[in-house]
Amino acid sequence: MTNLYGRPDSVRDHGLFSLSELKPAALWKLVERSVELFHDREAHGLPLRGRVAGVLFTRTSTRTRTAFQTGIVRLGGTPISYGPHDLQLNTGESMADTARVLGSMLDLLVARTAGPLDELRELSSEGGLPVINAMAAEEHPTQGVCDLATLALAHGGLDGLSLLYVGEGNNTAVALAYGMAMVPGARGTFVTPPGYGLPAEVLRTARQIAGAAGAELVETHDLAEVPEQVDVVYTTRWQTTGTSKADPAWRDTFRPFHVDAALMRRWPHASFLHDLPAHRGDEVAGEVLDGPRSLAWTQATMKLCSAMAVLEATVGPATG
Incomplete structure (x- = not known):
């Protein structure tokens, strides 16, 4: 059951799994930032510059996948895209082993899998990297x-x-x-x-x-x-x-x-x-x-802007 008293103030460093886990102020920051980016997609300092983001989609997607891959590029990052048959998960490798490898090479992961939300939590915890839920069976928070x-x-x-x-x-x-x-x-x-x-x-x-x-x-x-x-x-x-x-x-x-x-x-x-x-x-x-x-x-259209807002919030604003 969701712990309403332990909800984080932001998605920084851990990603986004469920809106129920956010405090209202954290959600409003994402909403307001999405609207700002809707008006001006260049209103950022390339916060993903020098970062590599995995984009794992094992289910079909037009808007969400395009939004995140485009958002990563617009924010200065490099996307690495995986389809449903690209990883060794497809041949029986465990989620934990996959997560450890991805975590050693990527800075963050955007994922839509065929399984439950717990799979995304395992990818994050075992890989030690922030994961953004791009739709799980239980919820589509972005x-x-x-x-x-x-x-x-x-x-x-x-x-x-x-x-x-x-x-x-x-x-x-x-x-x-x-x-x-x-x-x-x-x-x-x-x-x-x-x-x-x-x-x-x-x-x-x-x-x-x-x-x-x-x-x-x-x-x-x-x-x-x-x-x-x-x-x-x-x-x-x-x-x-x-x-x-x-x-x-x-x-x-x-x-x-x-x-x-x-x-x-x-x-x-x-x-x-x-x-x-x-x-x-x-x-x-x-x-x-x-x-x-x-x-x-x-x-x-807002899908791109909200994806950019979530990505930016996950890694923090650009510095330097």
């Missing part, structure tokens, strides 16, 4: 930083924001729940299909964090129970990257959670977010995703 930064950019701030999330309680939703829980006066309403909600432990931890921030986290399985006032509607792809669903009829369960123009009309001034990739006609209608209230493409 997406959460990106999402909050996009909202801060578009809405001029986060305090008191009312967000409605519609869809599966997946790793993106987990990061969003932890992030919204730290926003003073915010309300996060998660409408999830029955059997596909946020994990109970996540909901407990997020509500515990929210209690300290004066925020509110609600989960329901009925769109009729959503709040009257909503500033943001967020959805994600129904089939989360690298996962499958045991129930062959799962699409029937998800169909009522489709975000279309009729749903958006309930809140005429609400913006729309989607972490992409999107399947028009499934979780969202094309007219919503590509409509004037959609922030999805700003959100995609």
Whole structure:
């Protein structure tokens, strides 16, 4: 269980595993820095100059992988990229042995693996190097930083924001729940299909964090129970990257959670977010995703800026 009292003040020197492990001030620094870099990608002193960063992705990725590799280069570093079949992990070498080797050669590691978050913690502890979670089965924390930064950019701030999330309680939703829980006066309403909600432990931890921030986290399985006032509607792809669903009829369960123009009309001034990739006609209608209230493409651009912010925070600002 997350230790809420031992959360670090920053991601410096150890990387980022879960937003739940950060103090609010550390998260806000990442969000604010992401927005600064959105306005000016050159507003840094090349903090990764002379550093080598591993980029390990054993799952498909367009935005996150491109964002981190580009961010490493823009910050002056050298990326070393590994695909799903490039390391001897694929032939049976242990995670601990792999970590020791990577730690002896790299300055930091950005990783998306097929396994649980504990694998990333093992890479960090055994390798003695900071690791950035670029998506694990349990959580996608850098997406959460990106999402909050996009909202801060578009809405001029986060305090008191009312967000409605519609869809599966997946790793993106987990990061969003932890992030919204730290926003003073915010309300996060998660409408999830029955059997596909946020994990109970996540909901407990997020509500515990929210209690300290004066925020509110609600989960329901009925769109009729959503709040009257909503500033943001967020959805994600129904089939989360690298996962499958045991129930062959799962699409029937998800169909009522489709975000279309009729749903958006309930809140005429609400913006729309989607972490992409999107399947028009499934979780969202094309007219919503590509409509004037959609922030999805700003959100995609913010992936680079938030990746740069996390990378910079991990190694510290440039010196000299």
